[in-house]
Amino acid sequence: MYGTSAGKLAIIITTQGPAMATHIDEVCARGSTLIRAKGSYTTTERQVLLCACxxxxxxxxxxxxxxxxxxxxxxxxxxxxxxxxxxxDPTDNVKIQ
Structure with a gap:
């Protein structure tokens, strides 16, 4: 169903964004992206962490x-x-017509 470039994407909503990003990098050797967010109901400030793995x-x-x-x-x-x-590499396995 999926090619060799398939994977997973973790989407994590947290109040501990920087600490979580550091822990994931240490444990999994994976970088991540943090995006500022706010809960629509609670209006609590949070971070959305994206990590492809x-x-x-x-x-x-x-x-x-x-x-x-x-x-x-x-x-x-x-x-x-x-x-x-x-x-x-995004240029791998690309067919040029």
Whole structure:
């Protein structure tokens, strides 16, 4: 169903963004992106952490997120393609017509 560039995307909503990003980097050797966010109902300031990873790393990311913030809202989704540093080169396997 998916090619060799398939992976997982962790979307984590937390109040512990910087600490979580550091912990995920230490445990999984994966960088992440933090986006400022605000709860629509509570208006509480939070961060959304995005972390692309392999299927095998998804469990480690989920565990690291829970260890850092047990109250974090964690979603792990399938991605059909992941390109960039730490993944495949976007110019690999590209057919030129």
């Amino acid at each position: 392999s299927k095998a790393e998804a469990y480690k990311v989920r565990r690291a997120a829970h260890q850092t913030d047990p109250d974090a809202f964690v979603m792990i989704t399938e991605t059909s393609e992941v390109f960039g540093e730490g993944f495949i």
